[in-house]
Amino acid sequence: MIFIFGSKVEAQELYVFTEPASNIPANLLSARLMSSFYKEKFESGTNIHFMPEVRYGISSKLMVQAQAYISNRETGYVSEGGGIYAQYKFLNNDEVKKHFRMAAYGRMSYNNSDIHQEEIETVGHNSGFEGGIIATQLLHKVALSSSLSFEQAMNNSSYEFPDEWSSSAMNYTFSVGKLMLPKKYTSYDQTNFNLMLEFLGQRLNENGKSYLDIAPSVQFIIKSRARIDLGYRHELYSEMLRTAPNGFVVRFEYNFYNVL
Amino acid sequence: MLLPILGIGQIKSASLQASGLTCSMCSNSIYKSLKTISFIEEVDSDVETSTFNIKFKTNQEVDLDALQKAVEKAGFSVASLKFVMNVNNLKVQNQQKTEIGDKTFYFVNIKDKVLDGDVEFRIVDKDFISPKEFKKLKSRLEPSGDKRIYNVTF
Numbered sequence: 502m503i504f505i506f507g508s509k510v511e512a513q514e515l516y517v518f519t520e521p522a523s524n525i526p527a528n529l530l531s532a533r534l535m536s537s538f539y540k541e542k543f544e545s546g547t548n549i550h551f552m553p554e555v556r557y558g559i560s561s562k563l564m565v566q567a568q569a570y571i572s573n574r575e576t577g578y579v580s581e582g583g584g585i586y587a588q589y590k591f592l593n594n595d596e597v598k599k600h601f602r603m604a605a606y607g608r609m610s611y612n613n614s615d616i617h618q619e620e621i622e623t624v625g626h627n628s629g630f631e632g633g634i635i636a637t638q639l640l641h642k643v644a645l646s647s648s649l650s651f652e653q654a655m656n657n658s659s660y661e662f663p664d665e666w667s668s669s670a671m672n673y674t675f676s677v678g679k680l681m682l683p684k685k686y687t688s689y690d691q692t693n694f695n696l697m698l699e700f701l702g703q704r705l706n707e708n709g710k711s712y713l714d715i716a717p718s719v720q721f722i723i724k725s726r727a728r729i730d731l732g733y734r735h736e737l738y739s740e741m742l743r744t745a746p747n748g749f750v751v752r753f754e755y756n757f758y759n760v761l
Numbered sequence: 762m763l764l765p766i767l768g769i770g771q772i773k774s775a776s777l778q779a780s781g782l783t784c785s786m787c788s789n790s791i792y793k794s795l796k797t798i799s800f801i802e803e804v805d806s807d808v809e810t811s812t813f814n815i816k817f818k819t820n821q822e823v824d825l826d827a828l829q830k831a832v833e834k835a836g837f838s839v840a841s842l843k844f845v846m847n848v849n850n851l852k853v854q855n856q857q858k859t860e861i862g863d864k865t866f867y868f869v870n871i872k873d874k875v876l877d878g879d880v881e882f883r884i885v886d887k888d889f890i891s892p893k894e895f896k897k898l899k900s901r902l903e904p905s906g907d908k909r910i911y912n913v914t915f
Contacts, residue, residue: 512784526790527834561836595781595838596891597811641783680784686808689789725789756786758793 513678514637514644517718517732517750518699521646521676522604522637524590525558530757537625539734539748548745549573550625557760562590570625574614584610584624588635600639606650607632613658619710619741620703621670627654627662633672642680649673652703667707675700678720693722701734705741712739714746728754770862772823772846773879775815779832780840780891782811787837794835798827811840822863825911829888840891843883851876858903858910867903870914882913 514521525531533554538547549572556566566586571578585608592603608631610623623629633650650672656662682694697718704711718732729752736746779791788808795804795813800823803816817823829839846861853859854873859866869885885902887895902912 512786515786524836526794526836528794529790558836561834590836593781593838594892595840597778597780597840598783600781639781639783686785686788689785689792689806689808691785693785722784722786725785728786756790758790759797 512693512720512722513642513680513695513697514639514646514676515695515720515722515728515730516646516676516678516697516699517720517730517752518701518716518734519646519648519674519676520588520606520635521644522590522592522602522635523600524562524564524588524604525556525756526758527558527561528759528761529558530760531556531754532757533752533754535750535752537748537750539745541745543744547748549578551578552625556586564588568624570610570612572614572625574617581614581625582610582612582628584608598639598641601637603634603636605632605634611658614660616654616657616660616662618744619666619705620712620743620746621652621654621668621705623652623654628657629654629668631672644676644678646676646678647674667705667710669706670703671706673702673704689725693720693725695720695722697732710741712741712743712746713737718750726756726758728752730754769847769849770864771819772817772825772844773819774817775825775828775842775844777813777815777828777832777839777843778841779811779813779837781837787835790835791832791837794831795828798831800824800827825884826909833888839889841883842889843881845879845881847879848876856901865908865910867910867912868914869898869901869912880915882915885912885914 535552537550541548551571552568554568558564569583570581572581588604588606590604594601610628612628621627623631631650631652633648635648637646652672653669654662662668676699678695678697680695683691699716702713714734714736716732716734721729732750785808792806800818800821801815802818805814832839852875853868855868855871857868885898903910
């Protein structure tokens with residue numbers, strides 16, 4: 502799926518489950534730790550992932566990101582792989598307290614865990630790649646964003662991708678975020694509080710099976726440079742095998758400005 | 762003494778409004794980007810209006826384009842840039858080039874008059890105003906050749 506986990510730029514568009522078309526500033530280094538806790542559907546327990554991540558703004562238009570995938574799917578916590586991601590902003594229309602932006606992105610991931618579900622997710626589950634476009638509209642305190650992407654799964658190291666499953670998918674997302682607090686800004690030290698609601702869908706190309714999830718989240722921005730996200734993801738419907746679709750996501754982020 | 766001449770053409774301060782943002786995290790990234798500029802003494806930001814009041818160091822050359830680049834690097838745009846410059850009995854005419862200090866200015870949409878003391882100007886070049894306003898003014902602006910020409914108004 503498209504879970505290019507959130508980013509900076511406009512707080513109300515710092516979505517938890519998707520990325521806005523806005524990039525992080527040039528010369529900014531952002532460190533993140535994402536943890537997800539998804540309830541196993543067919544066995545007892547919780548599928549826990551840790552994904553430490555760094556991202557860097559090469560210019561105002563291009564940012565790159567590297568991420569490691571750690572999970573408890575096997576016995577204990579093991580490192581299962583990693584991914585690299587790049588996003589290029591190709592359209593930027595700014596007005597006072599408004600913008601419309603579009604970006605293209607690509608990701609490549611490596612993963613050595615077993616392939617246990619039909620859902621394709623190159624962030625933390627499948628080896629493969631993803632490419633897509635994002636459009637984001639900011640209107641004062643509200644931000645709307647939508648994305649469309651193509652995702653291709655490959656063999657996970659020694660685990661072959663099952664022939665009978667579709668190895669590629671289209672992903673589509675719609676996200677809305679609203680800045681709730683502060684009502685009026687007086688300084689960078691005020692804590693910002695944002696509410697978000699996202700819809701995340703996937704359709705497998707070879708058999709047409711699909712799912713759609715709803716994902717509400719809350720977010721706190723501390724001193725205009727750190728961020729805490731709490732999100733919940735819930736399956737609305739699914740025609741494909743997914744082993745742990747419902748659960749929580751927690752993310753911490755800290756931004757280092759002008760690092761070079 | 763050189764003193765009476767030194768202050769002429771000195772850009773003392775600027776007020777910059779950025780566009781494309783509302784939240785404090787974005788405003789902070791513009792603030793941090795402006796703070797890296799060596800000839801800036803102090804930046805005071807108003808997060809609510811996305812406005813940055815900038816004080817420049819005295820007797821240092823002020824590169825107004827560097828301010829625009831800093832905002833762009835943070836991922837945003839300049840909606841308006843006004844600056845205060847010291848002039849001495851300077852006669853300015855509409856649609857005319859004038860040398861002040863080491864910079865060349867071209868005056869747009871003004872009435873001819875004589876300026877004295879600290880005067881506030883607004884840059885109307887591309888990327889310093891909204892694309893809408895630039896479209897309207899474009900035909901009246903003087904393009905920069907080898908030397909940078911700042912199109913300004915009051």
